[in-house]
Amino acid sequence: MTSYDVAIIGLGAMGSAAAYQLAKRGVSVIGFDRFTPPHTMGSSHGDTRIIREAYHESPAYVPIVQRAYELWDELAEEAGETLLQQTGGLMLGEPEGETVSGAIRSAELHGLAYEVLDADEVRKRWPQFNAPDQFAAVHEDRSGILFPEKCISAQLSGSIRVGAELRYGTQVSGWVKDGDGVNVHTDSGDVSAGQLLITAGAWMPGLVPELALPVEIERQVLFWFEPALNADLFDPTHCPVYIWEYESGHAFYGFPNLGDGVKIARHHDGRVVDPDFLDRDEVSDVDEEMLRKQLSRMMPYASGRVIRSEVCMYTNTPDQHYLIGFHPENASVLIGSPCSGHGFKMASALGESFAELLLDGESRHDLSLFALDRLLT
Ligand SMILES: Cc1cc2nc3c(=O)[nH]c(=O)nc-3n(C[C@H](O)[C@H](O)[C@H](O)COP(=O)(O)OP(=O)(O)OC[C@H]3O[C@@H](n4cnc5c(N)ncnc54)[C@H](O)[C@@H]3O)c2cc1C
Structure with a gap:
């Protein structure tokens, strides 16, 4: 052997x-x-993944993602492919929520460039994001999209x-x-x-x-929406990647329109599954409605017809x-x-x-x- x-x-x-x-x-x-x-x-799978540096989950991830940026660049050069598209990134939520406060903590600790915006500034700069008055946002330029x-x-x-x-x-x-x-x-x-x-x-x-x-293995559904209005606002030149913590501990995230719709998904809140018995073809109205409820309030222009959906899995630790x-x-x-x-x-x-x-x-x-x-x- x-x-x-x-x-x-x-x-x-x-x-x-x-x-x-x-x-x-x-x-x-x-x-x-x-x-x-x-x-x-x-x-x-699913065409796109967010890369971001002001890591709200813990500052311990920042040196790792900084090295990852370098290695993705090296790999892209070697492969002669575009692997990463920088769009900037917006983390939205209550100012004291983990997404906003954690991003600021990581950025401060590691001396990263970032801006903090109130809801009014967010709505003016990116009218596609209807941020509630009490929300704040962290914007960083280095965030973007990886093509998995x-x-x-x-x-x-x-x-x-x-x-x-x-x-x-x-x-x-x-x-x-x-x-x-x-x-x-x-x-x-x-x-x-x-x-x-x-x-x-x-x-x-x-x-x-x-x-x-x-x-635990968690089922996650990705949706690609046709913008209902003002489609140009979702062009990558006007639209960063984003994570919305719309309630404490509950979030959705999304991408600009890369030509096949605005991809948006909830982060967690899926059901626990066995990867060998996951029905990848069955996306229910309930899956869609749970996301639409948030979109109708916070990103109404994005909430047009569903062009495509995919099922994916998270492998979660406690x-x-x-x-x-x-x-x-x-x-x-x-x-x-x-x-x-x-x-x-x-x-x-x-x-x-x-x-x-x-x-x-x-x-x-x-x-x-x-x-x-x-x-x-
Ligand atoms: C919907 C969704 C959105 C996400 N968004 C982001 C994001 O925006 N940014 C981000 O950083 N991360 C994101 N993630 C997380 C990220 O995609 C995952 O952490 C990462 O892709 C996991 O990679 P992996 O190599 O562990 O798993 P996989 O890429 O799934 O690889 C595991 C491989 O093991 C193989 N395998 C399994 N068992 C066996 C066996 N017995 N014998 C041989 N082969 C086997 C499988 O076929 C598979 O190819 C997202 C994940 C999902 C599901």
Whole structure:
């Protein structure tokens, strides 16, 4: 049996980034994906993802996203593709809500450029956002849009170019410790590797059932709306990416119109699902109505007919921070589950961190917020 330095289960956003970084360092890498990435079955489809720097979830993410910007730029240059489009970003909500106050906290702590606006200024500058009087907003120029399918394709092609072996349409059913390394069971035979990286997204818990991780998979629906009025206001030259915390702990987010409608979705508030039994084709009137209710108040011009919808999955931890760490009973196995609905932007940098953790035992970033042992009982 051929043996590899590192095997990777899952070649979506995180696994493709790690494959690229590992293979670039001269490591022999084999990666498996049960589908053919980029695909629409996991957590990384739907054309667009927000990237932002004034990170309201915690200032600890800021150095990671700063590195991610650099690596996305390098990858774009290497691939000859546009992977990131800068539009500016607007975080709206009650001034003391997490989205606004957390963004200011991160921006202050890391000396980032940002503006704070009251509702009147928001409505004047961006009439497409009907901010309630008591709302405030944080605007930052550096925010923008990543194109996830193109990013993943660029990472996969880059990985192959520097020597990674990638097997698509190959499902991993499990793995076992084998001496100092691991033996990975796939539907086309076993593979042996010195180390294993599990970046299987929504399927990650099933690959480490012994840990009984308190992780939930949440169904999320994306909508593309035809603007009902003033369509030009949603052009990327006039419209930033945005996150609206419309009630404490409840938010929706969206993008300018890139030619196929205004994409808007609720952040969380979806139902818990099993990724193997998710009905991806069934979007209900209830899904749409819950979003329309907010749009009719806050973005009425966007609320025209639905052009398209897609179903996607979040892999959530209880505190909504990522989950990254070595398996407590097997130091050759690294679990990388940076999701909770906000992982994509960091993938380029986290792929690098996974490579560093596997090869050097530590990452350049402080990843303690994401420690695996905080979720073990
Ligand atoms: C609707 C939605 C909107 C989002 N918006 C944003 C945003 O604006 N900004 C942002 O930063 N983040 C956002 N996120 C989060 C971000 O997209 C995810 O954190 C990220 O894409 C997760 O990447 P991943 O590699 O963990 O999962 P995936 O990309 O889903 O990859 C997991 C891969 O593992 C494979 N796999 C699973 N099990 C096996 C197995 N047994 N054998 C072989 N292969 C296997 C799967 O086929 C899949 O390709 C959003 C997520 C969703 C769902």
